[in-house]
Each structure stands twice: as C-alpha cells, then as structure tokens.
Amino acid sequence: MLKDITLGQYFPIDSFLHRLDPRTKILIFILDIVAIFMAQTVESYVVLILFTFLVMLISKVPVKMYFKGLKPILYIIVFTALLNLFLTQGEDLPIFGYSVGITVEGAIVAAKMATRLVLLIIGSSALTYTTSPMALTDGIEKLLKPLSKIGFPTHELAMMMSIAIKFIPTLIEETDKIIKAQQARGASFDTGSIFKRAKALIPMLVPLFISAFRRADELAIAMESRCYTGGDGRTRLKEIKFTHKDLAATICFLMFFACVIFLDFIF
Amino acid sequence: MLKAENLLYSYDNGVKKVDTVLDNLNLNIKKGEFVAVLGHNGCGKSTLAKHFNGLLLPLGGDVYVQGINTKDEEMLWTIRRQVGMVFQNPDNQIVANVVEEDVAFAPENLGIPSAEIRKRVDDALKTVDMYRYRKHAPHLLSGGQKQRVAIAGAIAMRPECIVMDEPTAMLDPMGRAEVMETILKLKAQENMTVVLITHYMDEAAMADRVVVMDDGHIVVDDTPRNVFSQVELLKSLGLDVPQVTELAYSLNKEGFDVNYDVLTVTECADAIMDYVRSIKSGN
Amino acid sequence: MAIKIENLDYVYMQGSPFEKKALDNINIEIKDGEFVGLIGHTGSGKSTLVQHLNGLLKPHSGHVFINEHETTEKGEKLKKLRCDVGLVFQYPEHQLFEETVYKDIAYGPTNLGLPKEEIDIRVRDAARCVGLPPEVLDKSPFDLSGGQKRRVAIAGVIAMKPSVLVLDEPTAGLDPAGREEILSQIKSIYDEGNMTVILVSHSMEDVARLVNRLIVMNEGKVFADGTVDEVFSRGRELRNIGLNVPQVNVLIDELVARGLNINPNIYTVENAKNELIEYFKRIKEGGENA
Structure with a gap:
C-alpha cells in the first residue's frame, strides 16, 4: 500500500553516517552515481557492491528498510531488465538448448542496468535514512551558496x-x-x-x-x-561542520572511487 | 499586555465587503492572566487571535502588544516574538521532520547563536514534557504530543504571551488533558499570559477569566463562575455550560433552591448536600 | 443478523519494524436495528474495526460477515457490500469534490448505476434526512459553513441507502451547537427505523444518551460490551483506560457515596434532574431518614 513507501524518509538513530556533515554525504553520493554509471567491468561492480554493503552496515539502519525502499521501484527494475534482455542485438543465448530471443549482450546489459538501479536506490536511501531533511537541505543550501551571488534563490x-x-x-x-x-x-x-x-x-x-x-x-x-x-x-540549531570524520569518510570513498576508475580504464 | 481598542475588521471577498467580523471590540488582557475565549463557530474568535501578533491588521481601531501598536511595521517582528501562536491542526504547523529541529525553527529565524538555541530547545521540550521525544519524527506522535511540540515551538521564542486557537479541537480526551496540563504548568511556572480559544466548557472553567464573543463583539467578560451561572444566555449563544452547572441550574428552575454557582463535581455535590440538609432541618 | 465478526485479527505494517497488532481476536454480533456506540481512545483499534465492516480492510485472520456475506468477496459482490454498509469517515467534508451539493450527494448513487429519477429521489431524501434545505443543493459545497459541509458528506453516504450506517467521530471539531445538531439528526435518522447505526466516538457524553448498546475498545480488544448501564457501572476501569464518563455520572457517584439514596445509573443531565427532584420530594414528605 501507499504507506509502504519509505523513500525520502529519515531513520532517526545514531551512527557514524548520521554524524557526518551532510555536504560530505551529498558529494559522496553524487560521485557514487558517477562511479555507478562509469563502471563497466565485473570487478568494478564488485567494488561498488562492496562499498554499498559497507555503507548499509555502517548506517546501522536495518537491512530490511533498504529492501522496503526498493519495493516500489521493483517493477521499473524488472521492466527495464526485460526490455534490455529481449531488445538488445547480439549473439543468441539459448536457455536449456532453446532459443527464446535472449542474447548474451542483452543478458549482460540487463544485469548491469538492474545492478545500477538497485545500487542507486540503496545509495539514495542511505543518504535520506541517515540525514534528516533539515540537515539535507542545509547541506544543499551551503553547497549551492556560490550560486546565490548571481541571484539564485x-x-x-x-x-x-x-x-x-x-x-x-x-x-x-x-x-x-x-x-x-x-x-x-x-x-x-x-x-x-x-x-x-x-x-x-x-x-x-x-x-x-x-x-x-x-x-x-x-x-x-x-x-x-x-x-x-x-x-x-x-542561524541553525546544528551548524554543520566539516570534521576529521568527514575527512576520513571522504578519503575512504575516494579510494573506492579510484579502484573503480583503475579497474575500468587502466586494468 | 494585549489590548484591543474599538477593533473593527471585515473580510474582503474582492467584490464587496462581507459581514463585519469584529465590530468595535474592546479587550484588555493583563500580564500573567489566563483568559479563555468562547463563542460559536464564525463569531470572530480566530480573527481576533490573528490580530494579537499582527497576522491581521485592524481596519478600524488599534491593537497593542506590550504598548506597541501592531500597525507599526518596524516593530512587527518584535511583536511576533512576544506572542507565540498555537493553531488547531498540529500537522499543519510543524515545519521540520525531527521534533527538536521543529522547536528550533523560531529561534533559528531570530538569528540566535547555536548554543543558545540548544538551551532554549531543551528547556522548551522539558517544559511541555516532550524532551525524551526530541529525536522522534513528529508524524509518528499522538495528537496531544504533536500539540505539545507546537507549544514548545512557540515558547522557544521566549514570548511574553501565548495565544492558542482551538488547540484541543482535533484531540481525544487524553490529548486534551495533556494540553490543558501543559497550559496550567506554563501559567504556574513561567507566569505566562495565556489566551485560549476553545469550544470546551470544562477547559474554559480552568481559566482566570472567560470572554464570550458573539457576532464580532464581546457579550460577557467575567470570572468563569460568573459567566457559567448565566446558563440561559450561554445556551442562547449556542454554547454549553458544564453538566454540573446545568443540573444545578435546572433544579433551581424547577423550584428547588440549589446553589447553581458551581463549576466542579465537588462543588455541585456540596450544593446538593447543603440543600438536602436544609430540607431536613426544615421538616 | 446484520453484522457478525468472528475471531478477527489485524496487524499494521506486517513484517516491518513498526509492526503492531491493531485488532486482537474480536468477536461481535450486531443485530438489525441496533444503535451501537463504539468507544475507545485514539489507537484503540476502533477506526481499524469499522474499516473491516465494508471490506476496506480485510482480516488477517478470522471472518467478518455482513448480512451473511463475507467481506473478502470481490467485484460486484464487494460493491454490493459497500452499499450495505455506509461508512462516514472522520472529517468527511474533506472528501467533497463536486461543483454542487446535489452532484456530490449523487456521487454514491451514480456509482451504483441507478436511474436518474431514483437518484433524484435519493438525493432529496438524503438532504432532508440531514436537515439541508433544498435551496442549498445548487450551491457549491465549498461555500457552505463547516457544519453544513459535514452534513452534505453524511447525506452522500445516506443516499446509498445502506442498511448499516457507521459514523466515525461525526462531531469532531464542531462547536457545541453544531455537535448537538448533528447528534440529534443522527438520532432522527435512526428513529426512522431503516438503519442499524454505529456511532464511533471518544466522547462518552455524546454517546451515552443516544445509543442502546455500548462497545468499548482498548488496545485492539473488546474491553466491554453491553447496555449503557452495564458499561458505565465499570466507571473506574473506563477512566483507567483513558476514557471519561459523563461528568453528571461522576456527580451521581459522589452523591451516592455521600449517602443519598438514589439510582446510581444516570448519565444525562435530564435523568439526573428527574431523579433528584423525586428524591427531594421524598425527603420533603419525610419519607427518608437522615
């Protein structure tokens, strides 16, 4: 039912992620999206999945909640996967010896797309579960601050x-x-x-x-x-501050990011 | 503290002025008073409340908050800071997604430093007894709890006075009791001036002073005791009296000389017992 | 019989960390022509229960029968069931949407696929039932006062001619005169004799003088079920679960405790007045000893 929609909700507990500067989380999230769309090889996907798992663990939000966040989008994921599966041109992939119109390339693209969507949704859930909307908007406001000089509201x-x-x-x-x-x-x-x-x-x-x-x-x-x-x-109740924790989180993420780039372009 | 002088107001529907909502109204509320405002729907109570912090400006006459005229644009934010408002629907006055962030909203707007906001928020939440819910999401709280958060949000401005427009109308008996307890506590501990607009006579009976409005002006303005003893008048205005007052009054009307100047169960029982004793000694 | 509920269980947000048992083994039978008050504080399960009566919610276990039909039926049969049980939600005026009062009341009967003439009769009849004057029918519902809007919404359900009418907190947010008016109209609708009426409320005072049976809910269970006398005789227990008995009932309790020889089962000012007058007359004649 409608009440099951959890996307965009905040999960008020205390964890390392909850205490990070929202700006750090937003920037990491944006870079994460970039990484997800850049990733081509199986290895880089493994790194990204690993990273996402780590984030889920550190957030202390029950894993169940992440899956609930996926539920409403499940149809879209299945639908795009099916489209890719059947509509991609390439080498035929027989199932139990029969040709059913599925291609090898289609299967790969479908798997990639589905993984990407799932990672994206979990990533955005991790952001909203661990960042109260007030902090989130605060972060966005501060990040966009330079734009207000040219009259952007x-x-x-x-x-x-x-x-x-x-x-x-x-x-x-x-x-x-x-x-x-x-x-x-x-x-x-x-x-x-x-x-x-x-x-x-x-x-x-x-x-x-x-x-x-x-x-x-x-x-x-x-x-x-x-x-x-x-x-x-x-003024704000909680002035957001960039602390050594944020620095550590940023460095940690950049290492993952470097891994993905390395695995895709250099390896 | 709050003063309305010859206050006149009517809503403009764009074409012509529609009926006058406030008609030459005079009211003076002193510091530390707890005033209940009664009247049926559409009698102008809410319109009056919105004049007390400059949400509406008089079309005629004046409204003063601590001696400052609400028409003085320069002082508008000084006035708003001194008069906290609480409205009927708790869902539509909570701004933030976490209780303490919502309570912090007004002090943040006032540009108060973070450390001081923290202190005000904690104090306000403790006063309304919601401190342990400070990290909760408001939409998961009960009606009474939400309304207490709204009260905390108003008192975090450290106002001189708090005006509540039917804060209990959407609550169940437990929620109503919670809100009334909070109001009485504010008055006792902080000597807060409270204006409570309500439909519930038992709530009005707890006030120091009851103002009854009808058709844009004040009909009665007196202590609860003196107001509720005018049973006929209140009924004719579409209002109720507490059940015990009504009972004592109707007995009186039937020719039994029971004192109907009563507001509580104990007072009424005393009055009836007195009457019983008087009959017996008469026999 | 009209309504039969057997071993009904319902769980909110099943399988999530917020899981909560909203209804716990409910067994209730309501006969045709009863006027039932359903009482409980917020979260006691009363609103969840009434949504089971017309199949808006389906039991997680147990059964709900309306006129021998189970609410788990689908399609046309479910539609028929929804006509049998008219449900008026809290703040029903928030669901008005048509340009005129007439069209809004006609929405339900139109959904039933009735002929135009029949719809017309029903709309006018329903409007009369809730005391709306005929000239209001052509107005926009959004131009009416709060109390009138609510009556339009109630008329919209009555126009479906249900055999059971359920009203969830019909007086919430109204002023005393508005409350009084709605309640007396509900009473007269019941008195016309075509409907079983279930009045959901947290106000004991409103309900006590109208209904002939009270069901009290607490924490998803039926806490008490019986005549008004039977239920109110457990006054202290009711107060313990956060409900208030009428003030006049508390007063009569107090008077009995102070030694007056009067009937303790009194819940309305009118009855209290009559009882006390009787008592005063008795002692005046010297019939009572001190």
Missing part, C-alpha cells in the same frame, strides 16, 4: 524541499483516507477502461488538492507566526 529552494519532504507522510496518509472514503461511496479506481479510470481519479484528486492548499495556507501562517522571514540572518 538557494535558501528558498532548500526550504521548499525540506517542507515537501516533511509533508510526504502526511499526504500519503491523506490520499489513503480519501481513496477509502470514495470507495465507501462505491468508487472503483481499478476497473474499466483507461478513460474511465482517469475520470475516476477526479474524486480523489480534487479533495487532495484542496487539502494541500489548505495545509499550505495554514503552514504559511504558522511559519510567519514563528518569525520566518526567509534565509537572511537565520
């Missing part, structure tokens, strides 16, 4: 993101409730033609939008009441 962007993330669980719950309430009035969202189904969404979307606007309005009033005037002159 970094603070506003960061604040919008953090509020959006905060309201994800509330809106999921709300959607669930509205769907149930309309079902109780005989609505069905899962039968009929595509046109019929699209039309059936109106009784769900209208109340959802109205409620989102009402919430936005009330939240704006509450924020104003608490003296919010934008980014200027704001």
